[in-house]
Amino acid sequence: MKELFPAKHVMGFIFSLVLTGVALSVYFFDMSFFMGMTILLVTAFAQAALQLVLFMHAGESEDKNTIYTSVYYGIIIAVITVLGTMLAMIWGYV
Amino acid sequence: MLKMNNNNTQPLEYSTEQGRMNILGFWIFIGAEIMLFGTLFASYFTLETRTGSGPAGAEIFELPPVLAETLLLLTSSFIIGLGIHAMRLGRKKAMMTFFIITLILGAAFLGFEIYEFIHYVHEGASLQTSAFTSILLTTLGTHGLHVTFGLAWGIVILIQVIKRGLTPQTANKSFIFSLYWHFLDVVWIFIFSFIYLKGMM
Amino acid sequence: MDFFERFLIPHPSPIIYASMAAIVLTTIAIIVGLTYFKKWGYLWREWLTTVDHKKIGIMYLISALLMLFRGGVDAIMMRAQTSMPENTLLDAQHYNEIFSTHGVVMIFFMAMGFIIALMNFVIPLQIGARDVAYPRLNAVSFWLYFMGAMLFNLSFVIGGSPSSGWTSYFPLAGSELSPSVGTNYYMLALQISGLGTLMTGINFIVTILKMRAPGMTLMKMPMFTWSGLITNIIIVFAFPVLTVALAMGTMDRLFGTNFFTTTDGGMDMLWANLFWVWGHPEVYILILPAFGIYSEVISTFAKRNLYGYNSMVASMVVISLLSFVVWVHHFFTMGQGAMVNSIFSITTMAIAIPTGIKIFNWLLTLWKGKIVFTVPMLYSLAFIPIFTIGGVTGVMLGMSAADYQYHNTMFLVAHFHLVIIPGVVFAMLAGLTYWWPKMFGFMLNERIGKWAFSFISIGTCVAFFPMFISGLDGQARRMYTYSESTGFGIWNMISFIGAIGLAIGFILIVYNIYYSTRYASRDVGDDPWDARSLEWATHNPVPEYNFAITPHVNSSQALWDSKKNGHTLFRDGLKEIHMPNNSGVPFVMSVFFFIFGFSFIFSMWITVIASLIGIFACMLHRSFENDHGHHISVEEIKRTESEVRGAKNE
Ligand code: HEM
Ligand SMILES: [Cu+2]
Numbered sequence: 001m002k003e004l005f006p007a008k009h010v011m012g013f014i015f016s017l018v019l020t021g022v023a024l025s026v027y028f029f030d031m032s033f034f035m036g037m038t039i040l041l042v043t044a045f046a047q048a049a050l051q052l053v054l055f056m057h058a059g060e061s062e063d064k065n066t067i068y069t070s071v072y073y074g075i076i077i078a079v080i081t082v083l084g085t086m087l088a089m090i091w092g093y094v
Numbered sequence: 095m096l097k098m099n100n101n102n103t104q105p106l107e108y109s110t111e112q113g114r115m116n117i118l119g120f121w122i123f124i125g126a127e128i129m130l131f132g133t134l135f136a137s138y139f140t141l142e143t144r145t146g147s148g149p150a151g152a153e154i155f156e157l158p159p160v161l162a163e164t165l166l167l168l169t170s171s172f173i174i175g176l177g178i179h180a181m182r183l184g185r186k187k188a189m190m191t192f193f194i195i196t197l198i199l200g201a202a203f204l205g206f207e208i209y210e211f212i213h214y215v216h217e218g219a220s221l222q223t224s225a226f227t228s229i230l231l232t233t234l235g236t237h238g239l240h241v242t243f244g245l246a247w248g249i250v251i252l253i254q255v256i257k258r259g260l261t262p263q264t265a266n267k268s269f270i271f272s273l274y275w276h277f278l279d280v281v282w283i284f285i286f287s288f289i290y291l292k293g294m295m
Numbered sequence: 296m297d298f299f300e301r302f303l304i305p306h307p308s309p310i311i312y313a314s315m316a317a318i319v320l321t322t323i324a325i326i327v328g329l330t331y332f333k334k335w336g337y338l339w340r341e342w343l344t345t346v347d348h349k350k351i352g353i354m355y356l357i358s359a360l361l362m363l364f365r366g367g368v369d370a371i372m373m374r375a376q377t378s379m380p381e382n383t384l385l386d387a388q389h390y391n392e393i394f395s396t397h398g399v400v401m402i403f404f405m406a407m408g409f410i411i412a413l414m415n416f417v418i419p420l421q422i423g424a425r426d427v428a429y430p431r432l433n434a435v436s437f438w439l440y441f442m443g444a445m446l447f448n449l450s451f452v453i454g455g456s457p458s459s460g461w462t463s464y465f466p467l468a469g470s471e472l473s474p475s476v477g478t479n480y481y482m483l484a485l486q487i488s489g490l491g492t493l494m495t496g497i498n499f500i501v502t503i504l505k506m507r508a509p510g511m512t513l514m515k516m517p518m519f520t521w522s523g524l525i526t527n528i529i530i531v532f533a534f535p536v537l538t539v540a541l542a543m544g545t546m547d548r549l550f551g552t553n554f555f556t557t558t559d560g561g562m563d564m565l566w567a568n569l570f571w572v573w574g575h576p577e578v579y580i581l582i583l584p585a586f587g588i589y590s591e592v593i594s595t596f597a598k599r600n601l602y603g604y605n606s607m608v609a610s611m612v613v614i615s616l617l618s619f620v621v622w623v624h625h626f627f628t629m630g631q632g633a634m635v636n637s638i639f640s641i642t643t644m645a646i647a648i649p650t651g652i653k654i655f656n657w658l659l660t661l662w663k664g665k666i667v668f669t670v671p672m673l674y675s676l677a678f679i680p681i682f683t684i685g686g687v688t689g690v691m692l693g694m695s696a697a698d699y700q701y702h703n704t705m706f707l708v709a710h711f712h713l714v715i716i717p718g719v720v721f722a723m724l725a726g727l728t729y730w731w732p733k734m735f736g737f738m739l740n741e742r743i744g745k746w747a748f749s750f751i752s753i754g755t756c757v758a759f760f761p762m763f764i765s766g767l768d769g770q771a772r773r774m775y776t777y778s779e780s781t782g783f784g785i786w787n788m789i790s791f792i793g794a795i796g797l798a799i800g801f802i803l804i805v806y807n808i809y810y811s812t813r814y815a816s817r818d819v820g821d822d823p824w825d826a827r828s829l830e831w832a833t834h835n836p837v838p839e840y841n842f843a844i845t846p847h848v849n850s851s852q853a854l855w856d857s858k859k860n861g862h863t864l865f866r867d868g869l870k871e872i873h874m875p876n877n878s879g880v881p882f883v884m885s886v887f888f889f890i891f892g893f894s895f896i897f898s899m900w901i902t903v904i905a906s907l908i909g910i911f912a913c914m915l916h917r918s919f920e921n922d923h924g925h926h927i928s929v930e931e932i933k934r935t936e937s938e939v940r941g942a943k944n945e
Contacts, residue, residue: 013172026295036295044287048280055175056276067121074125077532077619078132085136088623092635115428119501130535144560225560228552250918
């Protein structure tokens with residue numbers, strides 16, 4: 001039975017629950033928008049990294065460089081798209 | 095690092111060239127999916143405050159079902175991780191049990207999401223109400239459709255594992271399915287953080 | 296009757312009725328012809344079910360050429376209408392429809408089809424592979440593209456064409472201002488073909504990364520393959536944006552959502568934004584393969600190694616990133632403040648730098664080269680100055696303050712045609728002529744080809760240079776007519792003459808294909824251009840399995856090295872070859888997609904659901920299917936190899 005529940009996975013799961021709890025703090029406590037967003041950004045990206053490396057085994061195969069490149073490329077372009085869109089459609093829209 | 099089947103130097107799902115290519119191709123597909131959800135988020139943030147005469151997020155979001163959905167999906171992602179681990183140990187039964195639990199959790203997630211949608215419509219936030227509700231329901235709906243597709247896909251793979259056992263092909267498919275499922279969890283984390291929590295902050 | 300009324304053309308004209316008749320007659324002729332010559336089986340076995348990248352490439356090619364003519368007819372009609380002030384050849388609505396379909400057909404179905412055609416045919420050969428990574432998926436890609444194209448063209452005769460431009464800006468494209476089904480066609484047809492393109496992107500990235508011949512490291516790939524890799528990376532990350540935008544547009548039109556409306560919080564500018572988030576990368580998707588082709592052609596016919604291989608690669612990598620950060624330059628005048636405009640002006644100008652680097656590399660390759668003036672080379676040489684003019688005017692447009700003057704005028708139209716025509720069309724014609732002998736086993740006639748080239752290159756300049764002047768004088772784009780007092784008449788007349796020149800050029804190309812098919816020698820050998828890269832190391836016509844023996848590579852010019860520097864390409868003995876099986880499922884599945892799209896356009900939900908079930912059934916079938924491909928035995932390879940050799944001596 002024990003070999004079916006590797007410690008690394010279990011720890012990862014607990015850690016992801018903790019991250020969810022930390023993210024929930026923005027709901028239960030009064031804080032500035034800036035503070036709240038910082039917490040959310042950190043916890044969300046940490047969760048994503050956790051899934052990616054631990055559960056999705058992104059780094060295990062011979063193609064790991066391609067895999068990481070593809071994911072990072074996607075994230076970078078997606079973030080640029082989100083920020084650029086907000087820049088053009090909200091912050092800089094007169 | 096990994097426990098191997100037989101004397102192969104790699105887990106079963108990596109044992110054929112085509113299998114390795116399929117896994118890589120799926121990762122690239124995930125890159126495209128990142129962009130797809132990125133675009134939905136870009137649109138969501140743009141339209142978030144454009145509520146017209148309809149309600150704003152803070153007025154309709156409810157924490158309990160959202161929290162339940164989050165826990166269900168997080169757990170299912172953990173469980174399918176165990177499923178792949180069991181598969182690599184060659185423990186077919188255990189693997190299938192984990193996969194079935196994953197799918198049940200996924201179905202429960204969908205149940206909550208459907209409840210949530212009905213609730214929104216009751217609150218006067220339908221697809222047509224405002225730009226905000228349109229993009230809210232479309233973003234959630236896109237994720238929900240992915241989960242629905244995942245359920246069907248998962249069942250198909252389970253059937254194949256039952257019928258054919260753990261072959262390089264079925265192992266490969268199962269592994270790719272697990273990638274998909276983890277990815278949906280990641281997307282949900284972002285929805286949870288930047289749609290719900292940010293909206294209720 | 297109500298049911299059928301939706302299929303009527305809201306704004307008919309004799310041309311449309313004539314086209315309906317022509318389409319029906321052609322279809323009947325094709326069916327009768329196939330039956331009479333008993334070719335149905337052949338068509339099904341050899342083409343509709345094929346998963347061979349070469350045949351798929353050729354089908355892309357045929358479709359792209361067809362679309363070139365569809366788009367070309369649109370173009371000639373537009374130039375004819377505006378050739379004189381107050382002309383009445385077309386009315387405003389028809390003019391709107393024609394410029395819309397022209398843009399869509401040319402970008403999505405001609406240019407995209409053409410580049411994917413050449414990538415399909417050439418890239419596996421250039422890297423010494425037997426096929427692409429997912430041959431079955433490749434067939435799905437093609438058929439989705441093809442069905443998308445057919446669906447879109449159907450709008451001309453059933454239900455009415457879209458008329459809000461290839462950019463389909465909301466609120467004009469919304470259901471209030473565009474009540475006909477035309478824009479539904481736009482949304483659905485592009486969605487379907489876009490899906491195919493996305494799969495092509497994934498397929499080719501994996502192919503290029505995983506299936507190269509031994510010894511071919513990334514930095515030893517031929518330049519066309521490099522450009523293909525970067526192009527496909529851009530495809531994978533840009534097309535999902537289009538997918539989302541089109542889905543949102545469809546929902547706005549059919550389900551009453553409020554994404555791009557002007558009421559209930561909707562934001563019409565969001566469409567423009569998303570469209571160009573995809574749209575600017577798209578122009579680089581079009582141009583990069585062209586850069587690859589020019590690199591191959593120029594180094595082949597200047598008889599020199601490509602100058603600055605590393606900087607060529609680096610500049611493409613930089614372009615792939617920069618192309619995602621400039622999109623706002625398409626709507627400088629539509630609401631952003633000075634800060635945003637300045638940021639995007641700077642990124643826009645930055646993209647001219649890597650492009651400029653490439654131009655210098657080609658010039659330096661030509662420098663001291665022994666230039667052979669073949670048709671592909673002529674296109675490449677004409678490309679450099681014309682494209683530079685197009686690019687430099689792009690930089691002018693990229694200065695946001697100045698763009699208030701140029702935006703939406705014919706100046707802009709001149710810019711993008713002068714980058715796209717030399718950038719894409721010339722490149723495709725160069726590539727077509729260059730790889731033609733590999734595809735079909737004979738060369739296109741050089742003399743007719745040179746005539747066609749002259750008409751096309753001069754026609755391009757005559758057709759589009761005058762637009763710079765009339766644009767600066769204030770002629771707006773997309774206007775179906777103008778008054779005599781504007782003084783635009785003369786420039787538009789010159790433009791029309793240029794367009795006729797272009798049309799003659801294209802007709803000459805068709806004639807050339809006909810002429811060469813009939814009269815050209817079949818004895819051209821495997822390497823008629825004395826070229827440098829791997830695709831020329833196998834036979835003409837290329838056997839099903841591409842290479843009997845997998846080649847070994849030591850540089851980006853492997854064939855050249857084997858010819859001049861004593862490199863041995865083929866070292867191993869013959870071995871059994873594993874090949875994928877044909878399948879009819881991709882074709883059937885895309886027929887379901889076609890029905891799905893068509894029903895969606897006309898809001899016929901029952902058939903929408905039925906065809907969706909069909910699509911999923913095809914996927915299910917694929918998932919459960921046990922298909923391990925087939926093996927070609929050594930004897931059979933030997934037989935094929937000697938047959939191919941025999942054919943050469945005919
Ligand atoms: C040196 C590089 C380039 C720069 C700086 C540049 C800049 C621009 C700018 C600023 C516009 C918008 C102008 C306006 O709407 O007022 C534009 C439009 C356009 N460009 Fe370029 N461009 C470049 C290269 C290209 C290339 C290589 C292509 C295609 C292969 C291309 C295709 C287009 C198209 C299709 C449009 C117009 C779309 C429309 O509004 O219908 N450009 N360009
Ligand atoms: Cu652009």
